[in-house]
Amino acid sequence: MKSLIGGCLLVASIGICTTTYGQENELRIGGNTQLDMQYYYPDSIIGADTVPEKMLMNGYTNINFIKGNWSAGFRYEAYVNPILGFDPGYEGTGISYRYVTYKQDNIEVTLGNFYEQFGSGMVFRTYEARTLGYDNAMDGFRIRYQVTDGIHLTSIWGKQRQLWALGEGLIRGFDGEVMINELKESWKDKKTQLTLGGSFVSKYQEDKDPLYILPENVGNYGGRFNLNSGNFNLYGEYAEKINDPSRDNGFIYKDGRALLLEATYSQKGLGVYLAGKMVDNMAYRSDRTASGNNVMINYHPALTKQHTYALAATLYPYATQPTGEMAAQLEVAYKIKKKSKLGGKYGTNVTLNLSTVQGLDTTTLVTNSSAENKRLGYEVNYFNVGSQKYFHDYNIEISRKFNKHLKMKYTYLNLLYNMNVVQGLQTKGTVLTHIHVLEATHRLTNGHAIRWEMQHLGVADENKYYPDMGNWAYGLVEYTYAPHWFFTVLDQYNYGNKDEARRVHYFTGVVGYMKGQHRIQAGYGRQRAGIFCVGGVCRNVPAANGFTLSITSNF
Amino acid sequence: MKSVLFSLSLLVATSFTMMAFTGDATKKKLPSVMLTQLNGKKFDISKIDNNGKPIIINIWATWCSPCKRELNAIHDLYEDWVEETGVKLIAISMDDSRNMRKVKPYVDSKGWEYECYIDPNSDFVRAMNVVNPPQSYILNKDKEIVYAHNGYAPGDEQILYKKVKELAGQK
Structure with a gap:
């Protein structure tokens, strides 16, 4: 209920904001709806159990508003009751996602929910995969700032969605990306293009364990590069995580690390992709006791x-x-x-x-x-x-x-x-x-x-x-x-x-x-x-x- | 049951109100969203241009079979389309970090001559309210969206091209 009121307030405030600031641009409204319904018959041969409700439904509606530099929107979700295969914890209805974004010149500020990823996501990635019932959206704020051509900074702060609530841990993160060629006029159109990036994410979760002294702040950081030269492209990313005892790793204090290298060569009629990856103890969630697909902070392709x-x-x-x-x-x-x-x-x-x-x-x-x-x-x-x-x-x-x-x-x-x-x-x-x-x-x-x-x-x-x-x-x-x-x-x-x-x-x-x-x-x-x-x-x-x-x- | 009916009616009601509000997909311009080029550079999609000629925007993914069928079918005809109408196709891949580096080898191996971008964080997909790929749009000379279509069945490309020709003929 609280989130519903929150969503309504947000939409109302956008209405007000837009009338004040964006008069030169008309208000644009868009959105989408998805309804999935299923009627079940029991079928013992294939192992389909009786569904007491007989009919189940998942429904989603997104509404987005854009006016001038402002955009805002929300998603209403209804799992009445969740279709088999989705986490039963989704049962219920409500506004699961709402945000306001203001964008001007080189700066973009988002309040509320957002999806973001740093590099390939080994340090941080939040996303929605609806067919999987997966949504680890952030709820907090994000600032994207383009310092100059080719330098992009992103900062995030907040908590993650966990079914209808927020995960226990707090997440703070920073990412910087520099497209080297953009820094100098004469490099811009060179055949070889180099991009460098780096990110740092820290999560905080209180230690309530009676036995162990668990780290309350856990950092995860990484660096990456992309080198493109004509037909050839090389991408590399390395990430490291400090000790993070969790249910995933059996509460050990070992550091984690991951390395990803991807090389491609292509020309008309030929495409070659070669990649290697190593992941060691890199499960990273905003709740150390979480399991399943809940509150994952990072992503390993x-x-x-x-x-x-x-x-x-x-x-x-x-x-x-x-x-x-x-x-x-x-x-x-x-x-x-x-x-x-x-x-x-x-x-x-x-x-x-x-x-x-x-x-x-x-x-x-x-x-x-x-x-x-x-x-x-x-x-x-x-x-x-x-x-x-x-x-x-x-x-x-x-x-x-x-x-x-x-x-x-x-x-x-x-x-x-x-x-x-x-x-x-x-x-x-x-x-x-x-x-x-x-x-x-x-x-x-x-x-x-x-x-x-x-x-x-x-x-x-x-x-x-x-x-x-x-x-x-x-x-x-x-x-x-x-x-x-x-x-x-x-x-x-x-x-x-x-x-x-x-x-x-x-x-x-x-x-x-x-x-x-x-x-x-x-x-x-x-x-x-x-x-x-x-x-x-x-x-x-x-x-x-x-x-x-x-x-x-x-x- | 009551809650099911309530949710259903709310969803349907909101959809219809919104449709009434907005008419079709028409007369909207593209939102300003940063996409990644195949060489790693960033590009604001609202800045695309085709000198007053029509533009087709197609949202696809390497894991989406109908998307690839559509773009490969258009590829066979694209040379003629460009010659006849000056149309430009912009293919935006919604592949995430698992597959985004496979986009360039795929595009090159097929010999696509489309202008290609990647939307790895789905920022553009969300801004356009896309549910599932493939999704295509046609923009007129003022870069307003005048046609939108979701899904692909063989033959859809002919309908798409009919619309493009209508636009190119208008001037």
Whole structure:
């Protein structure tokens, strides 16, 4: 209720402010709405439980006001009650996000909620990933100041959103970025461009622990650079965190560190991406006792390809292990020239992606040693890779346009996934899968098109690897009539499940209508349990059977 | 149940009021938001220019299949579009720090000739109230948004181009 009143006050005050200051500019109002509703039937075969409410809904509306140098807005959220898979703690309605921003010349001040990131986020990043129910927005203030061309400073202060409340810890941070070439007129148009940046974040949380003396202020700081020269780009970032005993690391006092290097080379028809990353004890939250996806202050990008095909994306997706990992990724995209023997009339695109993630090479400290007494937990040999494999994904994608009407794409993935580590399930094991996907788009006339997908996931060598749910087959057909209609039917068949009763079809049909900025879609069928990830954050979606209705609108 | 109905009606009511307030997406200009160029420099998107010719703004991401289908489909036609109408397409990627460095190799490998920017903190996406990509806009000679479309189905690019041609013909 308090936040609702707060939101209303804010909107009212903006009304007043704008009439006073921004008379030369008209008031602009915009926003969006998203409604997701689901009707559930119990379905014991797929493990969908009875939902007492039968119907659940998540709703979001953003309204933004801009007038002259002022902007303000709020988001109303309603989880009545939260759709399965979202944190039940979201139950309720209210204004979860509201802000006022004033921007003039080189300075921008925001009061209220905001999202911000420093560098790639290893020190600080707040963001919203709505499909994941993830929102760690700051509530406080932010100042962005452009000192001169090429020098940008940002300062933040506040607390983070945790469901309908704020996390316990206080966060203060500062970031500076200098684009070296902008500093001198004669450097501006040079082929080589260099950017340097640095940030510092400190969190404060009172120590109420009766046993341990816990650090109340914990700093996390880092530096970064980006070097661009024609076709070549190199990005590097290093971050270090002082002792931060927390639930994530088992309350040890060891410092944390992380290093990320990303190099790319590209020219017409060729793109190469090569990256390496090391993360050690870098979980950083504004509440040391928090778990799950709550109040994370920083973010560690996963060096793995983000897939979009169902069997590749939602059964075994990887999420960075902020407590420790080493990862490498190479991606090469190449276009075989058009009108060549291999390339065909329009050329053929080939993308090869290799990513691998291993644990760190750690040694647990010897009992009674002085380091052990300081509760440092373990030591790391940074020059070696740990023996435990967390994940690999070796895949190749070939796509080709055959003529005006037909385009096809084939993808093969060899994917290894350590369920014990990534999902924290100690009783499972490592799964190795071979996934094949064939996709085709047929363009018919006058905006009619048919797209289909065939996918197969096969688990490898059951003596060596954990079979999990076994083999899957998947088929999808989508008919679109631009610009308004689409119809999709899909079936996922878990034909290789060890448990014969679970060899079931997950059949779903969806119909959607779009008009300009508005979209409505309705579906019916079975939804497979899966994991949906964006960035390093994932959400478990339980199996369900029933109707879905989704409306989105942008205005 | 009562609370469900209440929330629903509130959401629907606010949406409709706002739509009534604002009409379509029309006559709005782009907000002033700092985006990142592919070489790491920053650029205020409200300062884009195409000498009085139409501009297409497309918001996409490397992880969004329909987005890539749309921009690759336009790529096949883009040369003709530019020649006929002088239109300029500005592709703004909403990839975050996980994928933002993969944008340049992707764009180059496809040979896109679009003007490309990245919005890693989603500042532009929020300012434009975008729910999901792909999202496209057309700006007229005064850089006012005169058309907006969400989503992509094969054939949508023809409708987009029809609008561009109408604008280019107006002068």
